[in-house]
Amino acid sequence: xxxEDNPYASAAGAYSANVQFGTAPAGNxxxxxxxxxxxxxxxxxxxxxxxxxxxxxxxxxxxxxAPWCGPCKQLAPALEKVVRASxxxxxxxxxxxxxxxxxxxxxxxxxxxxxxxxxxxxxxDGFMGAVPESQIREFIDRVxxxxxxxxxxxxxxxxxxxxxxxxxQAAASLFDAVLAEQPDNLDALGGLADLLFExxxxxxxxxxxxGVPEDKKDAPAVAAVRAKIALADKVGELGDPAELERRxxxxxxxxxxxxxxxxxxxxxxxxxxxxxxxxxxxxxDRTWKDDGARAQLLQFFEAWGLMDEVTLATRRxxxxxxxx
Numbered sequence: 001x002x003x004e005d006n007p008y009a010s011a012a013g014a015y016s017a018n019v020q021f022g023t024a025p026a027g028n029x030x031x032x033x034x035x036x037x038x039x040x041x042x043x044x045x046x047x048x049x050x051x052x053x054x055x056x057x058x059x060x061x062x063x064x065x066a067p068w069c070g071p072c073k074q075l076a077p078a079l080e081k082v083v084r085a086s087x088x089x090x091x092x093x094x095x096x097x098x099x100x101x102x103x104x105x106x107x108x109x110x111x112x113x114x115x116x117x118x119x120x121x122x123x124x125d126g127f128m129g130a131v132p133e134s135q136i137r138e139f140i141d142r143v144x145x146x147x148x149x150x151x152x153x154x155x156x157x158x159x160x161x162x163x164x165x166x167x168x169q170a171a172a173s174l175f176d177a178v179l180a181e182q183p184d185n186l187d188a189l190g191g192l193a194d195l196l197f198e199x200x201x202x203x204x205x206x207x208x209x210x211g212v213p214e215d216k217k218d219a220p221a222v223a224a225v226r227a228k229i230a231l232a233d234k235v236g237e238l239g240d241p242a243e244l245e246r247r248x249x250x251x252x253x254x255x256x257x258x259x260x261x262x263x264x265x266x267x268x269x270x271x272x273x274x275x276x277x278x279x280x281x282x283x284x285d286r287t288w289k290d291d292g293a294r295a296q297l298l299q300f301f302e303a304w305g306l307m308d309e310v311t312l313a314t315r316r317x318x319x320x321x322x323x324x
Contacts, residue, residue: 038080039092055118058153072113074130089144190221227303275314
């Protein structure tokens with residue numbers, strides 16, 4: 001696709017230029033072809049390597065199943081067939097939830113079979129039930145993009161790696177390169193919008209987000225950036241953090257001061273501190289503002305990402321408080 005045909009080219013390109021900154025065992029009893037294995041079994045211990053890290057290279061589909069599940073056995077051969085025929089667009093990983101229930105629990109999976117797609121370390125899409133091959137193909141095309149193979153996935157992974165290492169200019173250029181080929185790639189749009197917002201170009205971030213089709217605005221990659229912007233709007237009204245600290249020193253039960261401080265801490269990138277501030281309110285008084293601290297934590301989780309390390313750690317702490 002030429003840059004003239006790309007509706008994001010002028011915006012994204014300008015922004016990136018100006019940013020200164022073996023064989024797997026048959027885990028569910030299904031026969032596996034003698035050709036290249038269609039999937040890999042994973043465990044709670046290996047999930048981070050098999051799924052989170054691997055999805056930074058290309059999309060990974062995780063099939064959550066159990067030996068007693070009839071629909072799982074119906075889905076398995078169709079899923080493996082379509083994945084094998086995709087020519088490397090995606091990888092397939094399977095997790096037996098009877099043996100390894102914790103990951104499914106963290107993701108809120110309540111029925112199986114459930115297939116969740118991970119890209120760049122985060123869950124981005126999914127479906128439940130024994131769907132036909134045609135729907136599986138549509139799902140893979142949606143996740144990987146038609147014509148998107150390992151090259152696009154590798155570019156996105158490199159952009160994410162550059163951003164995580166602090167090379168924001170390189171990350172912006174890589175996201176822009178993806179948009180030159182796939183102007184509707186939501187991961188690249190969300191990634192670039194996030195970079196722009198984090199470096200102070202809110203108008204540029206909002207311009208990119210405004211171009212996302214209405215039916216795709218809830219996609220995790222772009223929803224997370226919108227959530228960040230919404231949180232920043234709230235923080236602007238909260239005042240001086242030093243004054244909030246003084247109020248808490250005088251009255252540790254000043255939940256409003258602690259809540260406002262959590263919002264500021266999050267805006268400053270102090271996620272653990274922000275989470276701990278809200279957890280302290282939840283522990284002290286669940287009824288405060290109709291469980292407002294817990295509700296705000298859920299908004300943080302959306303902005304940070306479901307598989308973010310602080311999100312996962314805070315979910316565990318929250319569960320301990322709620323069910324102790």
